[in-house]
Amino acid sequence: MSDPVHEHDRPLSGPALRVKALESLLTEKGLVDPKALDELIDTYETKVGPRNGARIVARAWVDPAYRQRLLADATAAIAEFGFIGRQGEDMVVLENTPKVRNMVVCTLCSCYPWPVLGLPPVWYKSAPYRSRAVIDPRGVLKELGNEIPEDVEVRVWDSTAELRYLVLPERPAGTEGWSEDELAAIVTRDAMIGVAQVTAPAESRR
Amino acid sequence: MNGVHDMGGMHGMGPVEIEKNEPVFHAEWERRAFALTLASGFRGRWNIDMGRYSREQMPPAEYLATSYYEHWLFGLEKLLVDEKLVTANELATGRAEARAGAEGTLKASEVAVFLRNRRNARLDDDVPPRFEAGDRVVARNIHPVGHTRLPRYARGRHGVIDRDHGVFIFPDTNAMSRDKKPQHCYSVRFAARELWGPEVAACDSVYVNLWDDHLDPA
Numbered sequence: 001m002s003d004p005v006h007e008h009d010r011p012l013s014g015p016a017l018r019v020k021a022l023e024s025l026l027t028e029k030g031l032v033d034p035k036a037l038d039e040l041i042d043t044y045e046t047k048v049g050p051r052n053g054a055r056i057v058a059r060a061w062v063d064p065a066y067r068q069r070l071l072a073d074a075t076a077a078i079a080e081f082g083f084i085g086r087q088g089e090d091m092v093v094l095e096n097t098p099k100v101r102n103m104v105v106c107t108l109c110s111c112y113p114w115p116v117l118g119l120p121p122v123w124y125k126s127a128p129y130r131s132r133a134v135i136d137p138r139g140v141l142k143e144l145g146n147e148i149p150e151d152v153e154v155r156v157w158d159s160t161a162e163l164r165y166l167v168l169p170e171r172p173a174g175t176e177g178w179s180e181d182e183l184a185a186i187v188t189r190d191a192m193i194g195v196a197q198v199t200a201p202a203e204s205r206r
Numbered sequence: 207m208n209g210v211h212d213m214g215g216m217h218g219m220g221p222v223e224i225e226k227n228e229p230v231f232h233a234e235w236e237r238r239a240f241a242l243t244l245a246s247g248f249r250g251r252w253n254i255d256m257g258r259y260s261r262e263q264m265p266p267a268e269y270l271a272t273s274y275y276e277h278w279l280f281g282l283e284k285l286l287v288d289e290k291l292v293t294a295n296e297l298a299t300g301r302a303e304a305r306a307g308a309e310g311t312l313k314a315s316e317v318a319v320f321l322r323n324r325r326n327a328r329l330d331d332d333v334p335p336r337f338e339a340g341d342r343v344v345a346r347n348i349h350p351v352g353h354t355r356l357p358r359y360a361r362g363r364h365g366v367i368d369r370d371h372g373v374f375i376f377p378d379t380n381a382m383s384r385d386k387k388p389q390h391c392y393s394v395r396f397a398a399r400e401l402w403g404p405e406v407a408a409c410d411s412v413y414v415n416l417w418d419d420h421l422d423p424a
Contacts, residue, residue: 015276016235021300022283023238026246028302031291035314037241043321044240045230085322090371092393107214107357109258110274119240122232123224125274131216134359134412135402140222153409154398158214160355161391161415162254162327163371190224 049118052083053166054187056116057198058180060093061171071095074166078116088115088164094194095168099152102167103141103194105133106159113164117189124193134158144195157194167194174200207351208358210266215359215402239275243282248312248320251289254327255381259353260284329373331388336418341367343394344424345416353381356420360412363400364424368393368413376417389418 026032056078060067070077074091078084091113094102106112107130112120123129132140137154141147148154157165169191175183190196213219231237247257260281269277286292296303312320337343347362348354355377369392376387398410 015239015273015279016233018283019235019238019242019279022279022297023242025292025296025300025302026242026286029292029296029304030306030308030311031249032242032245033311033313036245036312036317037238039314039317040241040244040321041231041237043317045237049230085324086320089324089326090328105214107359108212108355109261119230121225121228122274123222126222127213127216127219127270128222131213131219132222134214135406137410138407143221144224150407151409153411154407155410156412157393158357158412158414160357161371161374161377161417163391163393163415195224 044114044119048115050116050187050189050192051184052081052118053113053116053189053192054184055081055180056083056093056166057168057187057192058184060168061175061183062180067168070168078166083115085115087111088113090163091116091166092163093166093168094155094157096170096194096197098170100155101141101148101152101194102155102157102165103133103137104157104159104165104167105130107131107134108158108160111159111164113166116166117192121189141195144190146195146197167192169194169196169198172198172200207262207353208349209262210269211262212358214357236275239279239282243278245312246282246286246291249291249310251291252285253375253380253384254325255353255375255377256285256384257281258377259381260288262353327375328371329375329386329388331373333373333388333390335370335390337367337370337390337392337421337423339367339369342424343367343421345394345414346420346422348420350378352378354378356416357414359401360394360396360414360416363396365394365396365400365414368395371415374417376419378417378419387419391415391417392421394421 027034060070070093074093078091096102110120110125134156137156138148187198188196191198261277264280287294344364345360371391373388374391376389379385379387393413394416396412398406
């Protein structure tokens, strides 16, 4: 992986050179506007990310009526927060319970719910996860520090259509009485993909 | 196509490594490759299924040896040439031979609306479903040379319709001939043991989104 800090000190090569040449060509031809490219990048670097999804999860934990709407029609319930659009057109929420763990993958490419989680991390798009999530989900989860008891069902969801999944993790014990904002702060991206559980770290407990 | 992109169930790819505090992009060229792909797509000369198919056509050895945004770059260059927005010679030399009009070019002021607009994979067409929740089905044993969203690991396997999501564009034809072929898309539940044999947990399952044209009654 290249180091973004030192990127500019080195002469460009490989894909960096090709992308630069392509951007110059498309700009010269009038096919793209570099200012629009900056805006697209800024959107996903600073505006849209897993904090959006965390707000959905926290709301579902504190508001039973919202949780019900979310499970019945995820697209509409998520749109209540204004999280809509590209790669989140049709949402499905998968609820974890003490007996069911859900885990999301896209074995064929990299489908991921952008409006609520932002752009996918490298591991999610990588060959190890895409190949193993469906055949050995328990092995993957164990490696990531989540051993799943035998009597808990693991459901893997392969995102092969334009439906996008968000896992609703279990609310951790010890968070009774927490505010929605406090809860949102402990919800992680990985928990909403389904490869981690949400925990309430001792130091964050009130 | 039976391509290397269809990775579900393959072995030997190594451990899943989650990077702590991962940045959204790891290099400036990744930012630009991402944005160039979206901005070029704004012109509407190809659909998302054609986009996926373009990346799947990267030679398999190259696909495995390169990073994610290199797949995007390969796909974008291919689409630009295939759809005649850029000539192969322009791509090779980097010099424009002709200019397009500004019409249809995404402007910075249009980005927010562009990203919030729904792209309609879900269709209003009144097409009856072939299956309903609880129906037993078998995924077709097909091996199309073109694009398909039916992963190899599910072909020929028996499952149960978990839910009907309604009518959607059928990617397999939309990628190849822009034929939307509206039909129902389902979540199909496959028992893990049906897919991977007796060594895996009896209670586990894999849910795959499949369309009417991928399924037969079982």
